[in-house]
Amino acid sequence: MFFHGTSKVNDKGHLEIGGVDTVKLAEQYGTPLYVYDVSLIRERARGFKKAFDDSGVKAQVAYASKAFSTIAMVQLAEDEGLSLDVVSGGELYTAIAAEFPAERIHFHGNNKSKEELEMALQHEIGCIVVDNFYELELIQSICETINKTMKVLLRVTPGVEAHTHDYITTGQEDSKFGFNLQNGQAEKALLQALEFNRIELLGLHCHIGSQIFETTGFIVAAQKIFDKLNEWKNTFAFESKVLNLGGGFGIRYTNDDHPLQAAQYVSEIIAEVQKQVEKYEMQMPEIWIEPGRSLVGDAGTTLYKIGSRKEIPNIRKYVAIDGGMSDNIRPALYQAKYEAVIANKVLAETEETVSIAGKCCESGDMLIWDIPLPKSNSGDLLAVFCTGAYGYAMANNYNRIPRPPVVFIENGEAKLVVRRETYEDLIQMDLSIKAKINN
Incomplete structure (x- = not known):
């Protein structure tokens, strides 16, 4: 059954x-x-959090609220100590109405409006995941006007796409999201973010797909990101304080689906990040992930x-x-x-x-x-x-x-x-x- x-x-x-x-x-x-x-949502949330807690690695597990956003669900995410990923003014408004702690809200999206960014800044949310040059400049401009600063991550496309059991290393280069890691766009965005005095660059973000049943794609993405971070460390003395490897963890819709347990996804991601940190002699970044479907x-x-x-x-x-x-x-x-x-x-x-x-x-x-x-x-x-x-x-x-x-x-x-x-x-x-x- x-x-x-x-x-x-x-x-x-x-x-x-x-x-x-x-x-x-x-x-x-x-x-x-x-x-x-509700008990199953709590069980799923605690599974991801416990995997990080057991490892001793500093982390944030952010519920990707686009999967299911209501005031009650946001309040449940807060109960479980999750952070919150929003992708629109409406999702942000829902989080605010639910009185979710603003410092744990991360704002995504490839075309955030001026009004949405002003709302995010007004409520002093924790982080904006910047998707393009237009947005980077707009955040700087708004922050100058209202005399504030904002913490950001740069969303990069590492050239890895993972869906269920398959992954390829070129597909994600053609994407409406993020800065391409391989063609120089991400480096240009890095330099611009470091130059802007109203922006505090925390690190990088990537998202490689959805309904993923293995860890290979996450590992390959981490390797590509750290290869580039090593270049930036040597050239610009930049090290990423935060590395957000996104979500996409699969669930079982039918008996043909065979997802992994939260602990396996997390442990293998942590192991690869630690391996890359040791390889390139870097500081260990705080690891963020964004489960949505896999929670609800x-x-x-x-x-x-x-x-x-x-x-x-x-x-x-x-x-x-x-x-x-x-x-x-x-x-x-x-x-x-x-x-x-x-x-x-x-x-x-x-x-x-x-x-x-x-x-x-x-x-x-x-x-x-x-x-x-x-x-x-x-x-x-x-x-x-x-x-x-x-x-x-x-x-x-x-x-x-x-x-x-x-x-x-x-x-x-x-x-x-x-x-x-x-x-x-x-x-x-x-x-x-x-x-x-x-x-």
Whole structure:
């Protein structure tokens, strides 16, 4: 059975998460419904932090909030002593509203606006990850105007791209993100940052990919970065106080996925950084990483109510649900694959292979193709696993479908942390073109 965290089958044959029956959750909050196993998020966060603590290496584990950003999730990250990675003014605003410690906020993005940077400076966040020359100059200009300084990392592209089991050493040179490490751009950015009197350069950042199941890519990236840092040490007397090796640590969406434990990712990254430090006789930098999906992905389950069926003899059986690409666009965008169960009859015998269709008016709105399930009826509850990352975060109102609510489950208690959108919410920004006539 494909379960994560506290998920199990209870004595009624229902899927249970954190001690709460999913059938009861659907009755109370409706469907579609995002359900998060809070204890699993805590377990994942503590796994990364403990790996660094056990090594004695100074580090920051920053939650990459683009995976799932709400006030409650940001507060949970603070509870676990994480730092926070934001990539927009909206994510920064959410962090501020959640009263997250500003000194532990890192701001990413390839096109930060003047207004977003002013917000970051106004709230005195901990670090800005600079992505391009325009941004570097803009930060200096804003800091001069308001008489402040800002700590920054330079995002570099080391020429390493890693996805699942494959990695190549040229793909990332063509990227919309960062300064190229090999063609002189990164060195030019380094010199400019060192020259600017309102910028405190902490070090370098890189991100090599996502859903990574091995450590080779991180090791190769670290080697390339340290080769360049050695040049800069000898030429410019510059040493990196911080090295941020990004995130991208994989999770298990299906039984074909085989991610590593947090401790293995961390221990091998630390070992390589220490090896390079000794090789080039440098100071040991503080190591930062940015797990997002690996903290929340498999902690999330989406509940749907099954509606209509369509059977095409000798071809396919379609089972339709009351959500789809409006609450999980990943299958349509990336052909992402998921596992699912009928939550109110988990132990029932598998009788048919069906394809799960979303309700949006698009032929591409297919959540799962060809999954073996028990025979389902209208009103049954479908639970789709591992939807905690980039489900709610990428939810939309296509076809004017309201976005689902979010519930946190911990120790047998359910807490609503995002309410369901209403039809009234959908039109609250709309303006009528029909003039009102005053009698």
